[in-house]
Amino acid sequence: MRIEALARFRLAQLPTPIEELKSLSRELGGPELLIKRDDQTGLALGGNKTRKLEFLVGQALEQGADTLVTVGAAQSNHCRQTAAAAARAGLRCELLLNGIKPELPNGNLLLDELLGARIHWVQRSEREVKLSEILAELRKQGGKPYVIPVGGSNGVGATGYVLAMMELAEQLNRLNQRVDHVVFASSSGGTQAGLVVGAKVTGFDTKLHGVRIDKDDEGAIYERELAEIANETAKYIDFDAQFTAKDFNVEYDYLGYGYGVVGDLEREAIRLLASREGIVADPVYTGRAMGALLDLIRKKVFRSGETVLFWHTGGAPALFAYAEDLV
Numbered sequence: 001m002r003i004e005a006l007a008r009f010r011l012a013q014l015p016t017p018i019e020e021l022k023s024l025s026r027e028l029g030g031p032e033l034l035i036k037r038d039d040q041t042g043l044a045l046g047g048n049k050t051r052k053l054e055f056l057v058g059q060a061l062e063q064g065a066d067t068l069v070t071v072g073a074a075q076s077n078h079c080r081q082t083a084a085a086a087a088r089a090g091l092r093c094e095l096l097l098n099g100i101k102p103e104l105p106n107g108n109l110l111l112d113e114l115l116g117a118r119i120h121w122v123q124r125s126e127r128e129v130k131l132s133e134i135l136a137e138l139r140k141q142g143g144k145p146y147v148i149p150v151g152g153s154n155g156v157g158a159t160g161y162v163l164a165m166m167e168l169a170e171q172l173n174r175l176n177q178r179v180d181h182v183v184f185a186s187s188s189g190g191t192q193a194g195l196v197v198g199a200k201v202t203g204f205d206t207k208l209h210g211v212r213i214d215k216d217d218e219g220a221i222y223e224r225e226l227a228e229i230a231n232e233t234a235k236y237i238d239f240d241a242q243f244t245a246k247d248f249n250v251e252y253d254y255l256g257y258g259y260g261v262v263g264d265l266e267r268e269a270i271r272l273l274a275s276r277e278g279i280v281a282d283p284v285y286t287g288r289a290m291g292a293l294l295d296l297i298r299k300k301v302f303r304s305g306e307t308v309l310f311w312h313t314g315g316a317p318a319l320f321a322y323a324e325d326l327v
């Protein structure tokens, strides 16, 4: 394995803390609950993309790039953190966001603008064509763009979550604390793929539950995509292991009405975590994943005496764009 030798641009405040969710656990009569605070990674309001971007920006700088280019939803946390990473690394940033420009930028979008990104609004179906045009234009002007895939989820980005798992294993070891289950939001896959590779690297024996956030495209099998990213990651870090779809545990019961649609599950979870623990989840990812955790506890999926860790992956800036759905 050669993680130490990989190009890396430091962006995150690490290690992120682990805290106990005592009030929530007591109220639910549930298992012992811990939370890993990757909402506190420190880059422009934090989140899971900071860890991925350390390796993506590292590679971009190594290749002599001058511009980061990426794509996402209008309220993409990944795009906001990419814009911040570009600012920190002295790079330009071009974002292709789905949809049409709103009258007033809010939430992550406001931050994208403040962070100096150039924003292009595109229809989702036309995104690839527009991306090629923008790259061609940048190259024609003598620029050297570096393209980051949706959510930073390739082998390079997921390497950040291999290290995150190593960080967790070390923290738990020091605390002499066992964790039986880890629950987190899973969307473009880099987080889950990296965690699974990291669990293999460390021999960390815990059940990882990725809570699926988006409905899959027809014919697509998410576990296969996860295995592809995990294999790419293993190759990138030179770790001799092969992953298949069977290595991934995905919870599919919490898709609601689809990506970014806030329902009772998310509303209750966000309010409960905020009002009992003073911790803010987001409407799209961590609100849904926390809602899934509450449901799994109520269905008694976890045995008494077990410990469950919720991996908070950030996203709170999007709350401000979802105010109408939350009050």
Ligand SMILES: Cc1ncc(COP(=O)(O)O)c(C=O)c1O
Pocket (backbone or CB within 6 Å): 047, 048, 076, 077, 078, 151, 153, 185, 186, 187, 188, 189, 190, 191, 192, 282, 285, 286, 313, 314, 315, 316
């Ligand atoms: C706050 C938050 N949590 C979780 C995720 C999911 O992570 P991944 O895309 O690596 O599956 C995202 C991705 O956009 C996110 O913004």
